[in-house]
Amino acid sequence: MEKDKMIISIDAPRYNRKSTIEIDVDSDIFDVIEDLCGLLVAHGYHPNSVKSGILAQAEEYNNEDSLTPSNSENNLEDQVIFPNT
Numbered sequence: 001m002e003k004d005k006m007i008i009s010i011d012a013p014r015y016n017r018k019s020t021i022e023i024d025v026d027s028d029i030f031d032v033i034e035d036l037c038g039l040l041v042a043h044g045y046h047p048n049s050v051k052s053g054i055l056a057q058a059e060e061y062n063n064e065d066s067l068t069p070s071n072s073e074n075n076l077e078d079q080v081i082f083p084n085t
Helices: 029-042 047-062
Strands: 005-012 017-024
Touching: 005 029, 017 029, 029 047
Parallel strands: none
Antiparallel strands: 005 017
8 A cells, every 4th residue: 555645846937847746644854854955956946045044944933932934924824735635
């Protein structure tokens, strides 16, 4: 039996590019972050930019009580398409 997969996708219509990866749904957070970073690099972000962005975001999260985005523009519920279950 095949394992369930999680699909992470970046779509940049302006550049006519779409990159997608599939990972096991039981992957731990470190595997998910590693795969996402690889996807960002494959999509043209410099590895140092990805690293500094993660570190800056981690520092911000460290100073907050929760991981809730700081404004409505970053609200993941507005950006993520959840499958019908």
